[in-house]
Amino acid sequence: MDERWAGPYRLESVIARGGFGVVARATHAPTGRAAAVKVMHAELFADPTAIPRFEREAAIVCDLPHPNVVRVHEIGHLSDGRPYFAMELLDxxxxxxxxxxxxxxxxxxxxxxxxxxxxxxxxxxxxxxxxxxxxxxxxxxxxxxxxxxxxxxxxxxxxxxxSAGPSLTASRATxxxxxxxxxxxxxxxxxxxxxxxxxxxxxxxxxxxxxxxxxxxxxxxxxxxxxxxxxxxxxxxxxxxxxxxxxxxxxxxxxxxxxxxxxxxxxxxxxxxGETTKRPRTPGPAASSARPSMAVSALLRAEATALADGDEALLSALEMSLPLVSAELAAAGLVLVEETTTNLLAVSPTPPDPPFARRVLEACVRAYRRVLAGPLSGQPAALGIALHVGALHASEAGTILPGGLLDVAAWSPGPLSGVVATREALLGQDLPRSPCPSDGRFFFLER
Known part of the structure; x- marks a missing residue:
């Protein structure tokens, strides 16, 4: 930030940036007390609601003395008229x-x-x-x-x-x-x-x-x-x-x-x-191990214009599609790690041998065909299913930890239509396949 001072506060370094302002580490010159100072962005001067909104935030926190709400020390204005407020500096x-x-x-x-x-x-x-x-x-x-x-x-x-005052949200209701x-x-x-x-x-x-x-x-x-x-x-x-x-x-x-x-x-x-739930151990990085696992990632995509129109038939189709996929994967022996309406991730609980891998590969092709012939038939949407074998990290207690196969973005091919698998997932398999033009690591099993 350009200014070095906000009232009696010497601004030292930026801590965070948000939509309405910049938060800087600062020192209250008269006392030497450390503080965090939030200053409104200069470009927001053109928005007539920006200054009242910024000042209102400071006023709300000042009037809300609660041990679990950040404390505000002081409210003021820079020489150019922009408001700021000084808060406690949190560690x-x-x-x-x-x-x-x-x-x-x-x-x-x-x-x-x-x-x-x-x-x-x-x-x-x-x-x-x-x-x-x-x-x-x-x-x-x-x-x-x-x-x-x-x-x-x-x-x-x-x-x-x-509030008896004017609305500050009329133009940005969401x-x-x-x-x-x-x-x-x-x-x-x-x-x-x-x-x-x-x-x-x-x-x-x-x-x-x-x-x-x-x-x-x-x-x-x-x-x-x-x-x-x-x-x-x-x-x-x-x-x-x-x-x-x-x-x-x-x-x-x-x-x-x-x-x-x-x-x-x-x-x-x-x-x-949760009273009857056994208190779990917090996983620690020193108590983790990695083992081979097969992962399946499924991603649904739909045309943005149809979604923007709120097409009820499309939304219903999207909602019904991945449960069909997850049912096939569960029957093949995979464990569901994550599922939303548009994506899912499942992994094998044990290292996959060739018969197990074959069962999962066939389940993915079967799931893809069921979804295309069923919920997505005639809909402006696509389903992509990707398979890979890699490392799955887990704690001593068996809790799956971040990284490895859970980092889907690191190994998946991105948006596509069809079923694809890596060489590692196809090891020892004689299934028909064709190269994936967009990602040389993968082969199409169904498209």
């Missing part, structure tokens, strides 16, 4: 970084994070504030903080219920982060605190399974599926007690009236559901 990591390192979290750790987060949301809701952007990057896990380890950040798109947004928020409809209950449910889902209910990407496909598809059961996405399914799926109910009435109610329901 630690975001929940986003924690999930990137761990893949997913055990239930006790998840609850330890969700409980203070729900308390902070309850305090905001009691003051008529809906956060509207609950996501891993807006939750901070602080070290050595007396007020509390879990800190809720970024009220930049928060909504004040029953502010938020798609994978964690309630359907009514995606559609720009009026919302209340139950939008945050949905977001907290989606966050809990991501913490426990490793991914949000409908995937982490904000695409047109995900938007339509988010609005129309049923969320998967968490216990189908990760090795979780099925007792956790009901409270999470209730929080993710498309109808706000079907959700828990408050954030603390959701957390209480999760804790009650």
């Amino acid at each position: 630690g990591e975001s929940l986003d970084a924690r999930l990137a390192a761990a893949g997913r979290l055990p239930l006790p750790e998840t609850l330890d994070i969700l409980e203070p987060l729900a308390d902070a949301l309850a305090a905001a809701h009691a003051r008529g504030i809906v956060h509207r952007d609950i996501k891993p990057s807006n939750v901070f896990l602080a070290k050595n903080r007396a007020e509390g380890r879990v800190v809720l950040l970024d009220f930049g798109v928060a909504k004040l219920l029953d 502010l938020g982060t798609l994978p964690f947004m309630a359907p009514e928020q995606v559609l720009g409809k009026p919302l209340d605190i139950r939008a945050d209950v949905y977001a907290l449910g989606a966050l809990a889902f991501a913490m426990l399974t490793g991914k949000p209910p409908f995937g982490a990407q904000a695409t047109a496909v995900v938007r339509q599926i988010h609005l129309h598809a049923r969320p998967p059961r968490p216990s189908e996405r990760a090795p979780l007690d099925p007792a956790l399914d009901e409270p999470l799926l209730r929080a993710l109910c498309r109808d706000p009236a079907g959700r828990q009435a408050s954030a603390p109610e959701l957390v209480r329901a999760l804790r009650a559901a």
Whole structure:
């Protein structure tokens, strides 16, 4: 950033950049106290709602004294008129970084994070504030903080219920982060605190399974599926007690009236559901091993124009397709690791011998034919299925860890139509095949 000062704060280095401003590490010159200073982007001057929104974020946090909400020290303006506010400087990591390192979290750790987060949301809701952007990057896990380890950040798109002032969201009604947004928020409809209950449910889902209910990407496909598809059961996405399914799926109910009435109610329901769940060990990097495994990745694609039109027949076809694939793979002996409406990943629980590999290869071809002859028949959509044999990393307790075959982007061929397999997956097989023009590592078995 160009400016070196924000009022009495000497700006030193950029910590983070967001849609509304830059956060810098700073020092309060009169006292030497370290701080984090958020300054609005200069290019937002052209947006008449930007300054009021930025100032409102600071005012909301100032009026929300809670141990699990970041503290604001001071509000001011730069010489060019841009607003800034100074906050406590936090030491630690975001929940986003924690999930990137761990893949997913055990239930006790998840609850330890969700409980203070729900308390902070309850305090905001009691003051008529809906956060509207609950996501891993807006939750901070602080070290050595007396007020509390879990800190809720970024009220930049928060909504004040029953506000007498002018609307600051009329032109950008879908502010938020798609994978964690309630359907009514995606559609720009009026919302209340139950939008945050949905977001907290989606966050809990991501913490426990490793991914949000409908995937982490904000695409047109995900938007339509988010609005129309049923969320998967968490216990189908990760090795979780099925007792956790009901409270999470209730929080993710498309109808706000079907959700828990408050954030603390959701957390209480999760804790009650988990009382009979054995406390799992947190996997550590020193207790991991790698073994050969066969992986199958399936990806559905659809024409963007048809999705944008909200074609109900297409959405229904997409929703029915991958369950057919997963059923064939399960029957062949694979274990489902991840499934959304548009993609799935399954792996073999043991190293694949030639008979096992043959069974899986044939199951993939059979699944592809069933889907094309069934749900996708006549629809503007395509299915690609890819097979590979590589390393699967697991903890001593058997928990599958990130990396290796779970890093699908590192080995998959990308979007395609048909069934393809690598040389490693085809080792010892005499199935008919043809080279894949777009990726020399793969061979078509069906197209």
